[in-house]
Amino acid sequence: xxxxxxxxxxxxxxxxxxxxxxxxxxxxxxxxxxxxxxxxxxxxxxxxxxxxxxxxxxxxxxxxxxxxxxxxxxxxxxxxxxxxxxxxxxxxxxxxxxxxxxxxxxxxxxxxxxxxxxxxxxxxxxxxxxxxxxxxxxxxxxxxxxxxxxxxxxxxxxxxxxxxxxxxxxxxxxxxxxxxxxxxxxxxxxxxxxxxxxxxxxxxxxxxxxxxxxxxxxxxxxxxxxxxxxxxxxxxxxxxxxxxxxxxxxxxxxxxxxxxxxxxxxxxxxxxxxxxxxxxxxxxxxxxxxxxxxxxxxxxxxxxxxxxxxxxxxxxxxxxxxxxxxxxxxxxxxxxxxxxxxxxxxxxxxxxxxxxxxxxxxxx
Amino acid sequence: xxxxxxxxxxxxxxxxxxxxxxxxxxxxxxxxxxxxxxxxxxxxxxxxxxxxxxxxxxxxxxxxxxxxxxxxxxxxxxxxxxxxxxxxxxxxxxxxxxxxxxxxxxxxxxxxxxxxxxxxxxxxxxxxxxxxxxxxxxxxxxxxxxxxxxxxxxxxxxxxxxxxxxxxxxxxxxxxxxxxxxxxxxxxxxxxxxxxxxxxxxxxxxxxxxxxxxxxxxxxxxxxxxxxxxxxxxxxxxxxxxxxxxxxxxxxxxxxxxxxxxxxxxxxxxxxxxxxxxxxxxxxxxxxxxxxxxxxxxxxxxxxxxxxxxxxxxxxxxxxxxxxxxxxxxxxxx
Amino acid sequence: xxxxxxxxxxxxxxxxxxxxxxxxxxxxxxxxxxxxxxxxxxxxxxxxxxxxxxxxxxxxxxxxxxxxxxxxxxxxxxxxx
Numbered sequence: 169x170x171x172x173x174x175x176x177x178x179x180x181x182x183x184x185x186x187x188x189x190x191x192x193x194x195x196x197x198x199x200x201x202x203x204x205x206x207x208x209x210x211x212x213x214x215x216x217x218x219x220x221x222x223x224x225x226x227x228x229x230x231x232x233x234x235x236x237x238x239x240x241x242x243x244x245x246x247x248x249x250x251x252x253x254x255x256x257x258x259x260x261x262x263x264x265x266x267x268x269x270x271x272x273x274x275x276x277x278x279x280x281x282x283x284x285x286x287x288x289x290x291x292x293x294x295x296x297x298x299x300x301x302x303x304x305x306x307x308x309x310x311x312x313x314x315x316x317x318x319x320x321x322x323x324x325x326x327x328x329x330x331x332x333x334x335x336x337x338x339x340x341x342x343x344x345x346x347x348x349x350x351x352x353x354x355x356x357x358x359x360x361x362x363x364x365x366x367x368x369x370x371x372x373x374x375x376x377x378x379x380x381x382x383x384x385x386x387x388x389x390x391x392x393x394x395x396x397x398x399x400x401x402x403x404x405x406x407x408x409x410x411x412x413x414x415x416x417x418x419x420x421x422x423x424x425x426x427x428x429x430x431x432x433x434x435x436x437x438x439x440x441x442x443x444x445x446x447x448x449x450x451x452x453x454x455x456x457x458x459x460x461x462x463x464x465x466x467x468x469x470x471x472x473x474x475x476x477x478x479x480x481x482x483x484x485x486x487x488x489x490x491x492x493x494x495x496x497x498x499x500x501x502x503x504x505x506x507x508x509x510x511x512x513x514x515x516x517x518x519x520x521x522x523x524x525x526x527x528x529x530x531x532x
Numbered sequence: 533x534x535x536x537x538x539x540x541x542x543x544x545x546x547x548x549x550x551x552x553x554x555x556x557x558x559x560x561x562x563x564x565x566x567x568x569x570x571x572x573x574x575x576x577x578x579x580x581x582x583x584x585x586x587x588x589x590x591x592x593x594x595x596x597x598x599x600x601x602x603x604x605x606x607x608x609x610x611x612x613x614x615x616x617x618x619x620x621x622x623x624x625x626x627x628x629x630x631x632x633x634x635x636x637x638x639x640x641x642x643x644x645x646x647x648x649x650x651x652x653x654x655x656x657x658x659x660x661x662x663x664x665x666x667x668x669x670x671x672x673x674x675x676x677x678x679x680x681x682x683x684x685x686x687x688x689x690x691x692x693x694x695x696x697x698x699x700x701x702x703x704x705x706x707x708x709x710x711x712x713x714x715x716x717x718x719x720x721x722x723x724x725x726x727x728x729x730x731x732x733x734x735x736x737x738x739x740x741x742x743x744x745x746x747x748x749x750x751x752x753x754x755x756x757x758x759x760x761x762x763x764x765x766x767x768x769x770x771x772x773x774x775x776x777x778x779x780x781x782x783x784x785x786x787x788x789x790x791x792x793x794x795x796x797x798x799x800x801x802x803x804x805x806x807x808x809x810x811x812x813x814x815x816x817x818x819x820x821x822x823x824x825x826x827x828x829x830x831x832x833x834x835x836x837x838x839x840x841x842x843x844x845x846x847x848x849x850x851x852x853x854x855x856x857x858x859x860x861x862x863x864x865x866x
Numbered sequence: 867x868x869x870x871x872x873x874x875x876x877x878x879x880x881x882x883x884x885x886x887x888x889x890x891x892x893x894x895x896x897x898x899x900x901x902x903x904x905x906x907x908x909x910x911x912x913x914x915x916x917x918x919x920x921x922x923x924x925x926x927x928x929x930x931x932x933x934x935x936x937x938x939x940x941x942x943x944x945x946x947x
């Protein structure tokens with residue numbers, strides 16, 4: 169597979185690792201923000217290959233994991249309404265909300281369908297004109313433009329029974345909130361590659377400027393991540409933090425202008441409710457008034473009930489990188505992929521799922 | 533208006549009788565079935581292996597096979613994995629009212645073809661029809677009996693430190709072929725299910741004279757789950773190398789697209805063997821001469837460290853745990 | 867929110883493209899990347915092409931890796947892993 173296999177070359181990987189080991193003298197606490205990076209690092213065992221002075225921490229970059237119970241409960245409430253078809257990405261099916269999950273509602277008779285794309289959801293809407301099709305919009309800036317495009321397509325094609333429950337979130341504001349909290353000390357940030365394909369590199373400028381933290385935008389193959397770490401180490405050793413793009417084949421400094429325009433046309437920024445972190449101002453997206461007919465929150469009266477947090481679940485701490493799954497009393501004993509208590513275990517990109525799946529050997 | 537299966541086809545009356553007599557009996561063509569007695573009666577000498585499995589795959593037709601072929605191969609393989617020579621199978625159908633007669637005929641023809649290839653006889657069967665909505669088009673249960681040759685001692689708990697782990701071919705083909713047909717995930721590819729009867733392959737492996745300690749077909753849960761089962765039952769560690777596991781590029785691509793790990797995707801025409809180290813090369817040679825073992829390879833070994841655990845050496849040179857599949861793989865987008 | 871995979875554009879019909887990765891084909895929307903041409907590689911995310919891959923940059927990056935490998939061989943004959 170082109171642009172995948174070449175970036176998994178073991179020999180080239182060994183050289184990059186050797187170079188990192190040689191150049192890295194100072195302790196370096198690096199956070200991989202994005203769930204995709206967490207999985208790739210775990211799957212290829214990259215933590216093990218790094219020198220002991222480099223610590224890798226997993227951040228809150230798993231959109232499923234950071235969806236607050238209060239928001240999940242809205243999706244559940246919608247799923248229970250008559251003549252509603254819920255369309256959702258696979259990861260959301262099993263996430264436990266306050267009292268139920270989409271999978272459970274499906275078992276109880278709810279019409280909930282897993283889709284790969286909003287394009288599939290639109291088709292379902294066209295094929296079921298007497299029902300309302302609600303798409304559960306979860307994801308960061310990589311996904312939000314695709315959902316925006318789906319709303320515009322619905323408008324163009326007169327698909328009036330399609331609407332979106334927007335639970336979308338933005339990355340740079342939550343990074344700022346994390347850094348402001350002072351809870352976690354970082355020397356470098358592995359910046360999300362595909363979010364950056366959309367937003368470019370400029371939104372990260374505040375991180376080295378105001379916090380002195382090194383920033384490198386990384387791709388997802390093992391060589392990409394190793395190259396990113398090598399570049400972060402170089403910044404840290406030289407004491408010159410800045411924003412750099414390692415993932416040059418996928419990210420331009422200005423991002424994808426058209427995607428940003430579409431996102432801005434359909435969505436406006438609002439407060440975002442992040443599990444474990446709370447409300448972060450300006451970190452969420454909601455549909456603009458002129459598209460309110462495609463907004464599930466406008467079309468339906470949603471009564472989600474009071475949110476309930478699972479006892480003993482420390483997903484919030486894990487997401488903020490103040491604790492690891494190994495610190496959680498429920499990890500493995502009670503909470504596992506088959507019976508997840510919190511979203512970090514359910515989502516295939518959740519930190520707990522990665523630790524469970526690929527072993528604690530890499531926890532440091 | 534196409535012919536459909538009606539409730540009456542399962543009720544035991546004339547329609548039932550005709551369905552069996554006209555469609556099943558002539559196709560399966562054997563003395564046992566011709567009698568249409570309540571049970572097939574036969575004599576067998578030796579140590580017997582007896583298995584049953586139910587098949588509920590959706591969709592019932594997929595690239596490379598269908599539920600009928602699966603029902604024969606799956607049961608034949610379960611027997612083969614004990615070293616048994618499969619002899620007789622039963623086929624029980626639970627049909628949802630409204631299934632097209634042409635679809636049923638196609639599946640019966642598949643069953644016949646698979647049974648012929650495997651050299652087994654379908655000696656007894658049953659047909660029930662249930663109301664629309666009470667079954668998903670067609671469910672099949674198949675039971676099978678086979679004879680274990682003297683000297684064969686195969687069990688998941690027999691693995692010994694130093695043994696080699698052999699895989700008969702590429703992984704992930706069946707699972708990807710099936711999922712490529714599901715609504716909402718439509719993609720086209722050339723991936724075909726690897727559904728196949730492995731009894732002849734196993735017989736050839738046993739004939740090689742090399743000590744075969746464990747055999748299993750990595751169906752649900754994939755290669756990872758099977759290896760974990762061996763490690764646990766035998767109380768040994770297993771180490772495998774990512775680079776040596778055959779995965780067809782198109783299967784890898786589909787897995788990348790859906791966020792699946794091929795190690796956990798179901799296979800219906802592959803086996804994992806644990807064999808004495810000094811015979812591993814010979815067994816692989818023997819396997820490669822069989823059409824279902826062309827890509828056979830040694831993928832790892834049994835070790836004394838980390839008993840009960842399977843460790844994978846990644847392409848990048850690091851080691852990580854390969855756990856059993858817990859829950860289901862859901863296609864991810866994140 | 868990151869699973870995006872490089873896929874080759876095989877054909878384009880308006881805003882819809884047929885893309886292929888390793889032998890698997892899918893329809894994709896190029897509404898976010900209208901500049902994509904047949905033969906380009908795009909990043910495919912949930913059925914949409916979100917960016918056109920810069921092949922020159924890809925080659926440059928691989929070249930950098932090669933150079934690092936050669937330098938390592940030259941200066942550090944003993945590998946650390």
